[in-house]
Amino acid sequence: MYQVWQEWLDNRRWAQRGMAFGLLAAGIAALCILGSVVAFAATAPTAPTTTAPAATSPAKPATVPAKAPGTPASPAKPGSPNAPATAAPTPADQINVTDGWTRATPNGATTAAIYLNVVNSGNAADQITGVEANEAAKASLHMTEMTGNTAQMKDAGNMPVPANATVSFAPGGKHIMLEGLKAPLKEGESFLITLSFEKGGRQTTSVKVLAANATGPEKRSGVADKLLNAEVTPLPSAADKDKAPAKKP
Ligand SMILES: [Cu+2]
Numbered sequence: 001m002y003q004v005w006q007e008w009l010d011n012r013r014w015a016q017r018g019m020a021f022g023l024l025a026a027g028i029a030a031l032c033i034l035g036s037v038v039a040f041a042a043t044a045p046t047a048p049t050t051t052a053p054a055a056t057s058p059a060k061p062a063t064v065p066a067k068a069p070g071t072p073a074s075p076a077k078p079g080s081p082n083a084p085a086t087a088a089p090t091p092a093d094q095i096n097v098t099d100g101w102t103r104a105t106p107n108g109a110t111t112a113a114i115y116l117n118v119v120n121s122g123n124a125a126d127q128i129t130g131v132e133a134n135e136a137a138k139a140s141l142h143m144t145e146m147t148g149n150t151a152q153m154k155d156a157g158n159m160p161v162p163a164n165a166t167v168s169f170a171p172g173g174k175h176i177m178l179e180g181l182k183a184p185l186k187e188g189e190s191f192l193i194t195l196s197f198e199k200g201g202r203q204t205t206s207v208k209v210l211a212a213n214a215t216g217p218e219k220r221s222g223v224a225d226k227l228l229n230a231e232v233t234p235l236p237s238a239a240d241k242d243k244a245p246a247k248k249p
Helices: 002-043 051-073 236-247
Strands: 095-103 111-120 126-133 136-147 150-155 159-161 165-168 174-181 190-197 201-210 232-234
Touching: 095 190, 111 126, 111 201, 126 136, 126 174, 159 165
Parallel strands: 095 201
Antiparallel strands: 095 111, 111 165, 111 174, 126 159, 126 190, 136 150, 136 174, 165 232, 190 201
């Protein structure tokens, strides 16, 4: 009776051992499968495993500092913080200050008037906001106006420069007033002045000193040749643009 019981127990143990061995084999097999899946996931680039976020999170901060040094790649001209950064011609490219001239001054003179042309070849209106000249203590935008029979000069404030137009500074009208001349202006010399524009930034141009009784430069640019009486003249291109839509039915 006892032997039978022992035999039954032995059989039971073997059965348990067999089960344990089976479980162990199944566990090893499962580990092998799991290992190969993990290995595949690690090598597969698109696998949505934990390695993916680990790879992108260091990549993100890398792009942020890369952008920061890239933003000042479009340097805005000083004085024109609103200038849009585009590949197209900037407002500064489309403003040209030409034909600057003034008259020679006698010894002791403290003032002089500068005349020139401001050409705006862009489609956006601009305005002159200021002027600088080293030759005088003060430079300002002036306007001559007739009050009855007397011509009076006054500060012009900001001067509008319409789109596709030339603004002419000429005797009897707009001029740049130099006050507190540091030295007499001598015929044949030239000097630089700088005009500031709301959109077009700072534009430096040359001013030629003509004879004391000069009425204007003998040889003007092509644009200036067309300026006779008008102080603001549309550019030829602008006139063509105006005609073009009229021809369309
Ligand atoms: Cu004046």
